[in-house]
Amino acid sequence: xxxxxxxxxxxxxxxxxxxxxxxxxxxxxxxxxxxxxxxxxxxxxxxxxxxxxxxxxxxxxxxxxxxxxxxxxxxxxxxxxxxxxxxxxxxxxxxxxxxxxxxxxxxxxxxxxxxxxxxxxxxxxxxxxxxxxxxxxxxxxxxxxxxxxxxxxxxxxxxxxxxxxxxxxxxxxxxxxxxxxxxxxxxxxxxxxxxxxxxxxxxxxxxxxxxxxxxxxxxxxxxxxxxxxxxxxxxxxxxxxxxxxxxxxxxxxxxxxxxxxxxxxxxxxxxxxxxxxxxxxxxxxxxxxxxxxxxxxxxxxxxxxxxxxxxxxxxxxxxxxxxxxxxxxxxxxxxxxxxxxxxxxxxxxxxxxxxxxxxxxxxxxxxxxxxxxxxxxxxxxxxxxxxxxxxxxxxxxxxxxxxxxxxxxxxxxxxxxxxxxxxxxxxxxxxxxxxxxxxxxxxxxxxxxxxxxxxxxxxxxxxxxxxxxxxxxxxxxxxxxxxxxxxxxxxxxxxxxxxxxxxxxxxxxxxxxxxxxxxxxxxxxxxxxxxxxxxxxxxxxxxx
Ligand SMILES: C[S@@+](CC[C@H](N)C(=O)[O-])C[C@H]1O[C@@H](n2cnc3c(N)ncnc32)[C@H](O)[C@@H]1O
Numbered sequence: 001x002x003x004x005x006x007x008x009x010x011x012x013x014x015x016x017x018x019x020x021x022x023x024x025x026x027x028x029x030x031x032x033x034x035x036x037x038x039x040x041x042x043x044x045x046x047x048x049x050x051x052x053x054x055x056x057x058x059x060x061x062x063x064x065x066x067x068x069x070x071x072x073x074x075x076x077x078x079x080x081x082x083x084x085x086x087x088x089x090x091x092x093x094x095x096x097x098x099x100x101x102x103x104x105x106x107x108x109x110x111x112x113x114x115x116x117x118x119x120x121x122x123x124x125x126x127x128x129x130x131x132x133x134x135x136x137x138x139x140x141x142x143x144x145x146x147x148x149x150x151x152x153x154x155x156x157x158x159x160x161x162x163x164x165x166x167x168x169x170x171x172x173x174x175x176x177x178x179x180x181x182x183x184x185x186x187x188x189x190x191x192x193x194x195x196x197x198x199x200x201x202x203x204x205x206x207x208x209x210x211x212x213x214x215x216x217x218x219x220x221x222x223x224x225x226x227x228x229x230x231x232x233x234x235x236x237x238x239x240x241x242x243x244x245x246x247x248x249x250x251x252x253x254x255x256x257x258x259x260x261x262x263x264x265x266x267x268x269x270x271x272x273x274x275x276x277x278x279x280x281x282x283x284x285x286x287x288x289x290x291x292x293x294x295x296x297x298x299x300x301x302x303x304x305x306x307x308x309x310x311x312x313x314x315x316x317x318x319x320x321x322x323x324x325x326x327x328x329x330x331x332x333x334x335x336x337x338x339x340x341x342x343x344x345x346x347x348x349x350x351x352x353x354x355x356x357x358x359x360x361x362x363x364x365x366x367x368x369x370x371x372x373x374x375x376x377x378x379x380x381x382x383x384x385x386x387x388x389x390x391x392x393x394x395x396x397x398x399x400x401x402x403x404x405x406x407x408x409x410x411x412x413x414x415x416x417x418x419x420x421x422x423x424x425x426x427x428x429x430x431x432x433x434x435x436x437x438x439x440x441x442x443x444x445x446x447x448x449x450x451x452x453x454x455x456x457x458x459x460x461x462x463x464x465x466x467x468x469x470x471x472x473x474x475x476x477x478x479x480x481x482x483x484x485x486x487x488x489x490x491x492x493x494x495x496x497x498x499x500x501x502x503x504x505x506x507x508x509x510x511x512x513x514x515x516x517x518x519x520x521x522x523x524x525x526x527x528x529x530x531x532x533x534x535x536x537x538x539x540x541x542x543x544x
Pocket of ligand 1: 100
């Protein structure tokens, strides 16, 4: 496929730091390696990357050839024990993975296949279970699963809550958070759902906000990614050519473009410009493209009186074409680009984007090469986690794991130290009186009593994340977790909110705790008191 590369990934972590405490990870459903590359850039060592798509695996291996185990296997038929024997490792620090998203995509809301009454069974929706099998076997400190936002709503949130409750049953504290690619420096509108699990014996909480990688500038516009690429016509371009250095020098005058080209795309490390080849379009399509202003979709143009030639029903296909703008984030780069590029018309040229342009908009460096076949390239680029996002995730995981000890120390040094129950009986004594007080009445409860109640919640429910207490949505009565609690007081278990796992009865208490936190009466270590959760877990392990 014309790829032959081997390189050291340019990490933003210093060599000294890397050697002293390099954390390792496994990437499941690795595709061509967007997640892998970003995690390596954040300083992690990849032990293995697995996918059943031959072209994707070959691409990853060719670009990141220092990774010893890039494995072409179907994860439904490749048990973790087999991987463990192959790599000679029983525990890993982190597992990341992006199971296929088609089963959750809101794009399929139209035919009802993913949502509502016409929901059809799609085996791809169950692939998260393969990831959890690996989590159960390797017991990583942290796992991160990436998916489309639709996972939260598909089948009324069924799968989103299943992932979380099944992970809690494996001994993980789980929460969901949404990453916004544009805020993290990727010139694209792309929002994705992360589900993050931290092993319950690990103190501290993985907090919601991801910070951009040091190499990124938030809200970088599309123009920065295309800056130095030579103009080509539809149907032209070659698989490999020289860069236009004069054009590059000109683009470098602009600070944000210079940053994106040098730090994110690492253009100086690529000897040749590759895959800058534009697909051909019919004359009719080209005439229709020419009718669009920069940043305009055919729907908007039609509202402004523009007439298009395309022969499809103008009411249901009105958004058929979109010309992107240099001065805004690009629309979400999707695998569908392999079929047509009509929603991705170049801002100033009369053609759709090339694979290299799509890869740049996904923050893949220019030295990363893609297969010769355009459809394969577009599909793996659109499927990928942008390396810049994966790097931000990796840096957040490193910082979370690095803070393990300092969190404990802060708690101990605090003057207003959290009280932690000695056992479940004491936890229930602290908590139960609060449950019969109405929301307004809870405002009168002393700080001392409320804090003890909150510590009791954390002690009793080691799998719940404090941030989840703000989630609402569907309510369930299926009992899964915490049998000891339910035997004393069933409402402590059910009903519970499906998305977060939080029992409904606890929520007024949580809301009052958050209200006082917002009013600065409580500080962060009291809300995120993982010592109470770890103590509860240890207590239950000893009692069992
Ligand atoms: C959303 S993509 C993952 C992209 C990847 N995380 C990245 O950053 O490049 C999903 C991947 O899952 C792979 N896949 C789907 N079912 C699989 C299975 N049963 N076993 C292994 N890989 C599978 C697909 O080939 C595809 O590459």
